[in-house]
Amino acid sequence: MGKLVLFDIDGTLLKGSFAHEQAFRRAFLKVYGIEAGIDMLDHRGKTDLQIVIEVLKLFGLSPGSRQNLYFETLEKEFLIFSQPEKLEVLPGVCALLEKLKSRNIPLGLLTGNARGIAFSKTEKVDLLSFFDVAASAFGDESPVRSDLVEKVRKQGWNPIFLVGDTPRDIEAGKKAKVATIGVATGIHSVLQLTEAGADLVLKDLRDPHFIEFIQ
Ligand SMILES: [Mg+2]
Structure with a gap:
Protein backbone atom coordinates (compact mmCIF):
# COMPACT_ATOMS: atom_id res chain seq x y z
CA MET A 1 0.00 0.00 0.00
CA GLN A 83 -30.72 20.82 9.36
CA PRO A 84 -30.72 24.64 9.13
CA GLU A 85 -26.99 25.00 9.59
CA LYS A 86 -24.69 26.38 6.89
CA LEU A 87 -21.21 24.95 6.92
CA GLU A 88 -18.28 26.77 5.37
CA VAL A 89 -15.60 24.89 3.48
CA LEU A 90 -12.23 26.38 4.42
CA PRO A 91 -10.00 28.18 1.89
CA GLY A 92 -8.18 25.98 -0.59
CA VAL A 93 -9.85 22.73 0.52
CA CYS A 94 -11.82 21.95 -2.65
CA ALA A 95 -8.96 22.76 -5.01
CA LEU A 96 -6.52 20.70 -2.93
CA LEU A 97 -8.80 17.65 -2.74
CA GLU A 98 -9.39 17.85 -6.51
CA LYS A 99 -5.66 18.04 -7.10
CA LEU A 100 -4.91 15.05 -4.86
CA LYS A 101 -7.69 13.09 -6.51
CA SER A 102 -6.38 13.88 -9.99
CA ARG A 103 -3.03 12.43 -8.87
CA ASN A 104 -4.76 9.28 -7.59
CA ILE A 105 -3.59 9.85 -4.02
CA PRO A 106 -5.94 8.04 -1.61
CA LEU A 107 -7.55 10.22 1.05
CA GLY A 108 -9.03 9.29 4.41
CA LEU A 109 -10.80 11.03 7.28
CA LEU A 110 -9.14 11.03 10.69
CA THR A 111 -11.57 12.83 12.90
CA GLY A 112 -12.75 13.12 16.46
CA ASN A 113 -16.32 13.19 15.10
CA ALA A 114 -18.43 10.07 15.55
CA ARG A 115 -18.83 8.27 12.22
CA GLY A 116 -22.40 9.36 11.40
CA ILE A 117 -21.63 12.97 12.25
CA ALA A 118 -18.47 12.95 10.11
CA PHE A 119 -20.48 11.59 7.17
CA SER A 120 -23.26 14.10 7.67
CA LYS A 121 -20.97 17.16 7.85
CA THR A 122 -18.80 16.22 4.87
CA GLU A 123 -21.74 15.12 2.75
CA LYS A 124 -23.52 18.41 3.35
CA VAL A 125 -20.65 20.29 1.69
CA ASP A 126 -20.09 17.65 -1.02
CA LEU A 127 -16.73 16.47 0.31
CA LEU A 128 -17.55 12.95 1.51
CA SER A 129 -17.02 11.34 -1.91
CA PHE A 130 -13.33 12.37 -1.90
CA PHE A 131 -12.60 10.01 0.98
CA ASP A 132 -12.07 6.29 1.27
CA VAL A 133 -14.15 5.35 4.30
CA ALA A 134 -12.22 2.09 4.77
CA ALA A 135 -9.00 4.11 5.15
CA SER A 136 -10.57 6.39 7.77
CA ALA A 137 -11.13 6.38 11.52
CA PHE A 138 -13.78 8.09 13.62
CA GLY A 139 -14.14 9.53 17.09
CA ASP A 140 -16.56 6.94 18.45
CA GLU A 141 -13.95 4.21 17.92
CA SER A 142 -11.48 5.21 20.61
CA PRO A 143 -10.98 7.85 23.29
CA VAL A 144 -7.34 8.06 22.19
CA ARG A 145 -6.78 9.97 18.98
CA SER A 146 -3.43 8.32 18.23
CA ASP A 147 -5.20 4.91 18.34
CA LEU A 148 -7.30 6.09 15.40
CA VAL A 149 -4.16 6.90 13.42
CA GLU A 150 -2.66 3.58 14.48
CA LYS A 151 -5.75 1.74 13.24
CA VAL A 152 -5.36 3.18 9.74
CA ARG A 153 -1.57 2.78 9.75
CA LYS A 154 -1.96 -0.95 10.49
CA GLN A 155 -3.69 -1.32 7.10
CA GLY A 156 -0.20 -0.91 5.63
CA TRP A 157 -0.26 2.61 4.19
CA ASN A 158 3.18 4.16 3.93
CA PRO A 159 3.86 7.04 4.05
CA ILE A 160 0.89 8.62 5.84
CA PHE A 161 0.42 12.39 6.05
CA LEU A 162 -1.96 13.59 8.76
CA VAL A 163 -3.56 17.02 8.36
CA GLY A 164 -5.14 18.78 11.35
CA ASP A 165 -5.78 22.13 12.99
CA THR A 166 -5.05 21.43 16.68
CA PRO A 167 -1.95 20.50 18.68
CA ARG A 168 -3.83 17.30 19.61
CA ASP A 169 -3.94 16.24 15.94
CA ILE A 170 -0.20 16.81 15.68
CA GLU A 171 0.53 14.96 18.93
CA ALA A 172 -1.59 11.99 17.79
CA GLY A 173 0.24 11.85 14.46
CA LYS A 174 3.64 11.99 16.10
CA LYS A 175 2.71 9.28 18.58
CA ALA A 176 1.61 7.03 15.70
CA LYS A 177 4.80 7.95 13.80
CA VAL A 178 3.23 9.50 10.72
CA ALA A 179 4.10 12.83 9.06
CA THR A 180 2.04 15.77 10.31
CA ILE A 181 0.75 18.90 8.61
CA GLY A 182 -0.73 21.61 10.81
CA VAL A 183 -3.14 24.10 9.28
CA ALA A 184 -4.01 27.27 11.18
CA THR A 185 -7.64 27.54 10.05
CA GLY A 186 -9.08 26.52 13.42
CA ILE A 187 -8.44 28.41 16.65
CA HIS A 188 -4.76 27.53 16.88
CA SER A 189 -1.99 29.65 15.40
CA VAL A 190 0.92 28.76 13.14
CA LEU A 191 3.15 29.21 16.20
CA GLN A 192 1.12 26.81 18.38
CA LEU A 193 1.11 24.14 15.67
CA THR A 194 4.85 24.61 15.14
CA GLU A 195 5.46 24.26 18.87
CA ALA A 196 3.37 21.08 18.86
CA GLY A 197 6.01 19.69 16.49
CA ALA A 198 4.19 19.56 13.15
CA ASP A 199 6.47 18.64 10.24
CA LEU A 200 4.86 21.34 8.11
CA VAL A 201 2.63 24.23 9.21
CA LEU A 202 0.47 26.24 6.81
CA LYS A 203 -1.73 29.27 7.27
CA ASP A 204 -4.39 27.60 5.15
CA LEU A 205 -4.70 24.86 2.54
CA ARG A 206 -4.21 27.25 -0.40
CA ASP A 207 -0.49 27.06 0.29
CA PRO A 208 1.32 25.20 -2.54
CA HIS A 209 3.89 23.83 -0.04
CA PHE A 210 1.32 21.15 0.78
CA ILE A 211 1.70 19.40 -2.57
CA GLU A 212 5.48 19.83 -2.52
CA PHE A 213 5.69 18.32 0.97
CA ILE A 214 3.75 15.15 0.18
CA GLN A 215 5.55 14.46 -3.14
MG1 LIG B 1 -10.16 19.89 14.11
Whole structure:
Protein backbone atom coordinates (compact mmCIF):
# COMPACT_ATOMS: atom_id res chain seq x y z
CA MET A 1 0.00 0.00 0.00
CA GLY A 2 1.27 3.44 -0.84
CA LYS A 3 0.80 6.98 0.23
CA LEU A 4 -2.30 8.11 2.16
CA VAL A 5 -3.36 11.58 3.26
CA LEU A 6 -5.63 11.78 6.32
CA PHE A 7 -7.75 14.86 7.02
CA ASP A 8 -9.34 16.06 10.21
CA ILE A 9 -12.77 17.69 9.68
CA ASP A 10 -13.59 20.64 12.01
CA GLY A 11 -11.22 23.56 11.53
CA THR A 12 -9.38 21.68 8.79
CA LEU A 13 -11.92 20.97 6.02
CA LEU A 14 -14.82 23.07 7.24
CA LYS A 15 -16.16 25.29 9.99
CA GLY A 16 -19.45 26.58 11.32
CA SER A 17 -20.98 23.50 12.90
CA PHE A 18 -22.70 24.25 16.18
CA ALA A 19 -25.21 21.41 15.96
CA HIS A 20 -22.63 18.99 17.32
CA GLU A 21 -22.44 20.89 20.59
CA GLN A 22 -26.24 21.05 20.90
CA ALA A 23 -26.53 17.33 20.09
CA PHE A 24 -24.05 16.45 22.85
CA ARG A 25 -26.10 18.43 25.34
CA ARG A 26 -29.39 16.78 24.31
CA ALA A 27 -27.89 13.28 24.29
CA PHE A 28 -26.38 13.71 27.77
CA LEU A 29 -29.83 14.63 29.06
CA LYS A 30 -31.71 11.89 27.20
CA VAL A 31 -29.33 9.02 27.85
CA TYR A 32 -27.68 9.85 31.19
CA GLY A 33 -30.18 12.34 32.62
CA ILE A 34 -27.58 15.04 33.20
CA GLU A 35 -27.45 18.71 32.22
CA ALA A 36 -24.02 18.68 30.64
CA GLY A 37 -22.21 20.12 27.67
CA ILE A 38 -18.87 19.96 25.98
CA ASP A 39 -18.15 23.52 27.11
CA MET A 40 -17.33 21.93 30.47
CA LEU A 41 -14.06 20.77 28.90
CA ASP A 42 -11.21 21.89 26.69
CA HIS A 43 -12.61 19.65 23.97
CA ARG A 44 -10.84 20.72 20.78
CA GLY A 45 -8.96 17.90 19.09
CA LYS A 46 -10.44 15.28 21.41
CA THR A 47 -12.43 12.34 20.07
CA ASP A 48 -16.16 12.28 20.72
CA LEU A 49 -15.76 9.17 22.86
CA GLN A 50 -13.04 10.87 24.91
CA ILE A 51 -15.33 13.88 25.41
CA VAL A 52 -18.20 11.66 26.57
CA ILE A 53 -15.95 9.81 29.02
CA GLU A 54 -14.48 13.04 30.43
CA VAL A 55 -17.84 14.83 30.80
CA LEU A 56 -19.45 11.82 32.50
CA LYS A 57 -16.48 11.59 34.83
CA LEU A 58 -17.30 15.09 36.11
CA PHE A 59 -20.62 13.59 37.27
CA GLY A 60 -19.03 10.46 38.70
CA LEU A 61 -20.39 8.40 35.79
CA SER A 62 -18.93 6.28 32.99
CA PRO A 63 -20.41 5.42 29.56
CA GLY A 64 -21.09 1.78 30.54
CA SER A 65 -23.72 -0.20 28.68
CA ARG A 66 -25.44 2.96 27.42
CA GLN A 67 -22.47 3.96 25.25
CA ASN A 68 -23.97 2.69 21.97
CA LEU A 69 -27.31 4.27 22.80
CA TYR A 70 -25.50 7.52 23.54
CA PHE A 71 -23.90 7.60 20.09
CA GLU A 72 -27.13 6.62 18.33
CA THR A 73 -28.87 9.47 20.16
CA LEU A 74 -26.01 11.90 19.47
CA GLU A 75 -26.17 11.19 15.73
CA LYS A 76 -29.96 11.47 15.61
CA GLU A 77 -29.97 14.75 17.51
CA PHE A 78 -27.17 16.03 15.30
CA LEU A 79 -29.29 15.46 12.20
CA ILE A 80 -32.11 17.49 13.73
CA PHE A 81 -29.98 20.41 14.90
CA SER A 82 -27.81 20.51 11.78
CA GLN A 83 -30.72 20.82 9.36
CA PRO A 84 -30.72 24.64 9.13
CA GLU A 85 -26.99 25.00 9.59
CA LYS A 86 -24.69 26.38 6.89
CA LEU A 87 -21.21 24.95 6.92
CA GLU A 88 -18.28 26.77 5.37
CA VAL A 89 -15.60 24.89 3.48
CA LEU A 90 -12.23 26.38 4.42
CA PRO A 91 -10.00 28.18 1.89
CA GLY A 92 -8.18 25.98 -0.59
CA VAL A 93 -9.85 22.73 0.52
CA CYS A 94 -11.82 21.95 -2.65
CA ALA A 95 -8.96 22.76 -5.01
CA LEU A 96 -6.52 20.70 -2.93
CA LEU A 97 -8.80 17.65 -2.74
CA GLU A 98 -9.39 17.85 -6.51
CA LYS A 99 -5.66 18.04 -7.10
CA LEU A 100 -4.91 15.05 -4.86
CA LYS A 101 -7.69 13.09 -6.51
CA SER A 102 -6.38 13.88 -9.99
CA ARG A 103 -3.03 12.43 -8.87
CA ASN A 104 -4.76 9.28 -7.59
CA ILE A 105 -3.59 9.85 -4.02
CA PRO A 106 -5.94 8.04 -1.61
CA LEU A 107 -7.55 10.22 1.05
CA GLY A 108 -9.03 9.29 4.41
CA LEU A 109 -10.80 11.03 7.28
CA LEU A 110 -9.14 11.03 10.69
CA THR A 111 -11.57 12.83 12.90
CA GLY A 112 -12.75 13.12 16.46
CA ASN A 113 -16.32 13.19 15.10
CA ALA A 114 -18.43 10.07 15.55
CA ARG A 115 -18.83 8.27 12.22
CA GLY A 116 -22.40 9.36 11.40
CA ILE A 117 -21.63 12.97 12.25
CA ALA A 118 -18.47 12.95 10.11
CA PHE A 119 -20.48 11.59 7.17
CA SER A 120 -23.26 14.10 7.67
CA LYS A 121 -20.97 17.16 7.85
CA THR A 122 -18.80 16.22 4.87
CA GLU A 123 -21.74 15.12 2.75
CA LYS A 124 -23.52 18.41 3.35
CA VAL A 125 -20.65 20.29 1.69
CA ASP A 126 -20.09 17.65 -1.02
CA LEU A 127 -16.73 16.47 0.31
CA LEU A 128 -17.55 12.95 1.51
CA SER A 129 -17.02 11.34 -1.91
CA PHE A 130 -13.33 12.37 -1.90
CA PHE A 131 -12.60 10.01 0.98
CA ASP A 132 -12.07 6.29 1.27
CA VAL A 133 -14.15 5.35 4.30
CA ALA A 134 -12.22 2.09 4.77
CA ALA A 135 -9.00 4.11 5.15
CA SER A 136 -10.57 6.39 7.77
CA ALA A 137 -11.13 6.38 11.52
CA PHE A 138 -13.78 8.09 13.62
CA GLY A 139 -14.14 9.53 17.09
CA ASP A 140 -16.56 6.94 18.45
CA GLU A 141 -13.95 4.21 17.92
CA SER A 142 -11.48 5.21 20.61
CA PRO A 143 -10.98 7.85 23.29
CA VAL A 144 -7.34 8.06 22.19
CA ARG A 145 -6.78 9.97 18.98
CA SER A 146 -3.43 8.32 18.23
CA ASP A 147 -5.20 4.91 18.34
CA LEU A 148 -7.30 6.09 15.40
CA VAL A 149 -4.16 6.90 13.42
CA GLU A 150 -2.66 3.58 14.48
CA LYS A 151 -5.75 1.74 13.24
CA VAL A 152 -5.36 3.18 9.74
CA ARG A 153 -1.57 2.78 9.75
CA LYS A 154 -1.96 -0.95 10.49
CA GLN A 155 -3.69 -1.32 7.10
CA GLY A 156 -0.20 -0.91 5.63
CA TRP A 157 -0.26 2.61 4.19
CA ASN A 158 3.18 4.16 3.93
CA PRO A 159 3.86 7.04 4.05
CA ILE A 160 0.89 8.62 5.84
CA PHE A 161 0.42 12.39 6.05
CA LEU A 162 -1.96 13.59 8.76
CA VAL A 163 -3.56 17.02 8.36
CA GLY A 164 -5.14 18.78 11.35
CA ASP A 165 -5.78 22.13 12.99
CA THR A 166 -5.05 21.43 16.68
CA PRO A 167 -1.95 20.50 18.68
CA ARG A 168 -3.83 17.30 19.61
CA ASP A 169 -3.94 16.24 15.94
CA ILE A 170 -0.20 16.81 15.68
CA GLU A 171 0.53 14.96 18.93
CA ALA A 172 -1.59 11.99 17.79
CA GLY A 173 0.24 11.85 14.46
CA LYS A 174 3.64 11.99 16.10
CA LYS A 175 2.71 9.28 18.58
CA ALA A 176 1.61 7.03 15.70
CA LYS A 177 4.80 7.95 13.80
CA VAL A 178 3.23 9.50 10.72
CA ALA A 179 4.10 12.83 9.06
CA THR A 180 2.04 15.77 10.31
CA ILE A 181 0.75 18.90 8.61
CA GLY A 182 -0.73 21.61 10.81
CA VAL A 183 -3.14 24.10 9.28
CA ALA A 184 -4.01 27.27 11.18
CA THR A 185 -7.64 27.54 10.05
CA GLY A 186 -9.08 26.52 13.42
CA ILE A 187 -8.44 28.41 16.65
CA HIS A 188 -4.76 27.53 16.88
CA SER A 189 -1.99 29.65 15.40
CA VAL A 190 0.92 28.76 13.14
CA LEU A 191 3.15 29.21 16.20
CA GLN A 192 1.12 26.81 18.38
CA LEU A 193 1.11 24.14 15.67
CA THR A 194 4.85 24.61 15.14
CA GLU A 195 5.46 24.26 18.87
CA ALA A 196 3.37 21.08 18.86
CA GLY A 197 6.01 19.69 16.49
CA ALA A 198 4.19 19.56 13.15
CA ASP A 199 6.47 18.64 10.24
CA LEU A 200 4.86 21.34 8.11
CA VAL A 201 2.63 24.23 9.21
CA LEU A 202 0.47 26.24 6.81
CA LYS A 203 -1.73 29.27 7.27
CA ASP A 204 -4.39 27.60 5.15
CA LEU A 205 -4.70 24.86 2.54
CA ARG A 206 -4.21 27.25 -0.40
CA ASP A 207 -0.49 27.06 0.29
CA PRO A 208 1.32 25.20 -2.54
CA HIS A 209 3.89 23.83 -0.04
CA PHE A 210 1.32 21.15 0.78
CA ILE A 211 1.70 19.40 -2.57
CA GLU A 212 5.48 19.83 -2.52
CA PHE A 213 5.69 18.32 0.97
CA ILE A 214 3.75 15.15 0.18
CA GLN A 215 5.55 14.46 -3.14
MG1 LIG B 1 -10.16 19.89 14.11
